[in-house]
Amino acid sequence: MTEKQTCGQSANYICSNCGKRLFAWMMAKGSAEYEKAVKERKTSLFTNLHGNILEIGPGTGPNLSYYPQDINWIGVEPNPFMHSYLREAAEQLGFNIDIRTGTADSIDASDNSIDTVVSTLVLCSVPNLAATFREILRVLKPGGRFLFIEHIAAPSGTFLRRVQSTVRPIWQFLGDGCHPDRETWVALEQAGFSKLNYEHFEAPFPIVSPHIMGVATK
Template sequence: MMTVNQIIGDSQNQINANFGKRFFAWIMAQSSSTYNKIVSDRKRSLFANLQGKVLEIGPGTGPNLPYYPKDIHWIGIEPNPHMHSYLQKQAKKLGLNIDLRIGNAEWLDAEDNSIDTVVSTLVLCSVPNIDYTLQAILRVLKPGGRFLFIEHVAAPQGTVLRQVQSAIRPTWQVIGDGCHPDRETLIALENAGFASINYERFDAQLPIVSPHIIGVATN
């Protein structure tokens, strides 16, 4: 039987977690325009030819919505419910019909072989298990379907930045809703089982998470 102190402690933890998610949603809403200025041209090019069913994992407050064609069937899987109001407001402003669902990246609320394109921007850094997430993406993609990504990645081994990323990881995960600044995302992508991966590296000129990759993985 749980004691009163255990119940109070668990309740306080839930309150703290809820506040953290609400605060992170607010921070993302305020800062997304700054990041978009850095990657807007790349997003415009990456998302130019989207069609059919597009599933975005972790769409957050909706910073990618302005770059999408208006005639796609957009599905969003967003685990943080405090992001939803920001995203819905953005979609209404743009005149987009969206299908927003609560879920997580390890278990995507979509049928097998049903999605034309999966999109992820700054999400793979924070999922609890990146390998499970990539297998979920492969499961829902149609044969020949594409996974489009823009992600920050670990700096090269032995560099000062990599040492800083690893040292700051525990604190960064708390303030970044689980973000791993030194995650080897590219290695996970290469080992996931996609038929092909085309990507390029670029420097986003950001503190800690400046190394980025952008690309397309085909099922």
């Protein structure tokens, strides 16, 4: 490997870390309005939770306040710059958490060990949706649930869809890999859950206003 190649790799690593650090800061400081807009939906979705709860991409911990205190919470968060925000949020709530550095397509959990998997604004950024759903199905107990709220692509051919596709490169950098034009619902329907119920709704935020929320059962 040449010195030029080594310098190039180092620069890419530094650039990637800067992007991840920036995204963690943005999520910690700039998500209050979004959380206010989806509070009622999260309250209705995160009901009857018990046992082992695994959240993929928990970010800075906006969902922690919805969980009962007696669950065993595991968070799989690949962005290490999120971890300090997560711990701070948990400490303020008096909540015990288990943070694991990993990715959604290779979850650090045993087969058939999780009662509920939670994902909010995560599936837009995973590298491989099909592999992620296989992992979710693997770790869920039979009858276990996957709860999700995700922003998705606007309908094909619309002006918003064209905007989403145009801004995708810069959006991915600023959003730690986020795809604003991902057809997540298509992959969900093909994932192999025994039961899938979801609805479309609009959130009051430009570019990523189209959303889905629902429950998939193993």
